Amino acid sequence: MRIAVLLSAGRHAVSGRPAPVPVELQAIRLAHDLGGEVTGLHAGPDAAPLKDTLGHGLPRLVHHRITVADDPLPSLAAALIEGAFDLVLAGRTGQGGEDTGLLPYALARQLSLPLVPDAAALAEGPQSGTLSVEQALPRGARRRLVVHVPALVTVHPAAPAALPFAFAAARRGAVEARPGLVAPRAPTQIEERPYRARPKLIAKAAAGASAAERLKAATEAASGGGRLLVDPLPEEAAREILTHLRDIGVLRSR
């Protein structure tokens, strides 16, 4: 199987220095475990920060050189058509760029590939030419989907951790530079300014409430007092608790 992993120019979450995006390293691991020929694809001005990906199990990285003002979408689309890949993996969202997570969707649309979001595990499908994707859902649940290849799959942070960095593999791996396509970005109305953290909403506490009120809102019952049983028999308490748990639907009756 020919697999392409899309790599973006990320920034480290804490230091802010150029670095690979963690979820894309996890994508490399998923591709590595699935087996086959794995190629990394990057479109951007500089591939030097992505050299680390070679140490995390990527044998080959193809760098399409474009300027900062260019849109990477056409270059990547052209590279994917030319490479005729069976599977394209991408991270869920980038970290350090626009961080919208829109690029895989636009690519899938342009190449008419089916897109499966949030993969946590990949395996060969039941028939040949299919892929079984385990999709990560909130609260640790999963959904197993089967799609035909070729397909584009985005990877969720719940996927297995990236392969450990190996210096010899980083030395062995090759970066191949090619010219990308010139495609100036469309102008937008977006204004940019330094980020200012906004307070998150705390349930019920009104804006400008005192610290004591906010603590009270954060720690008090959501629905103002419930039922109170004082010194019941253990059997009665057990029955009440089970009925209550069934009522709120956390305990499925077998």
Added chain:
Amino acid sequence: MTRPRKNPRTERAAHRVEGGARPRFDLAATAKETGRPRRDPRGEERLALVPGTARRRLDRTQRIAATAISQAPAPSAEAAPTVRIIAEPAYLVAVVPDASGGRLTPHDRQLLGAARILADAGGGAVLALAEADDLASAGADRVLALPVAGYDPEAKALAVQAILAGLDIRHALFPESPDGGDLARRLAAMTGEELFAGAESLSPKAVTRAAQGRRIEQRRAPPRLISIKADAVAAHSGARHEARPVEFGFPAIALGAILSADFIPADPAKVSLAEAEFVVSAGNGVSDFNAFRALVAALNATPGASRVVCDAGLMPRAAQVGASGTVLEANCYFALGIAGAPQHLQGVARCEHVVAVNTDLHAAMIERAGLAVVADAQQVMPALLKLLDKEAGG
């Protein structure tokens, strides 16, 4: 408790005789009453007294008195809830809530609150694109269910696209959740419109989002497609809205590329505490940990613990709930023998339902709980196990 309250200052003012240089008072004049009832601390204490215990115990939240009152016939003259009707909206604000299982999540409610902000700014109406109960109080004016069954995001996106093209929709809002965010991005790719992904604040004039690893804030006037992060906008809390079903002729929608989809429920023993749905937690009041572990397994829950228990090495550190442990997102929290220190309660703040078993009526956990049982955990746990066993057998 119902005696009228005396206010000496208004009484004095009522006795005052107008005119003259020096203040003069006519004490024979009758004073006006303020109408505010006077507090009766003894009566209040009598109501808070918990019956049937040897020790004198007070329940300050007055749940016993409240249940006694609620069992009495409810007052019949209940004011009819007012419903706000927007008959001729200038435009529509569409909302696509996740509403999994027909119930609105807190995030969905916040989304409808955001839609109300955008709709009320110009006389528009909110159109909810999902079937769920309680849409009226969440602030939806119109309801239209999407004709998509099972997991098929591509077909859902096509249906929403048909609505965007067919109705006068000024904004479409999506939750920035796994399914909602996916749908928003599919739609953006399909229509070629710009998506403002993961908005962190919203007003009729501007939306903002974080970019470049939270170093840059981007802002602009609200575009048509917006996805909103959780806890960014407050839920609607005003009058009920109409939530009137509307008709729409959907075009025939081709099925997506997904061949099969199976839901695999999480294994509660393996999921991390932060992701768990139902947590059963042990505190210093639990000494029988074998029964506790058996109960956790029988209830199909994720085990948790208070800091005292983790410090003592009775449970792993990863199981600690609270400010210096894990902040839960669980739906239900079942606390056995936990006092409910503020540091512990912070970890439970986002849980919707709390059940507590404690020997101390005055524990903060008992006050926080929706079902509070004042009993010995060492006796309740075997009783629960026995009952669960009997139900499984019979």
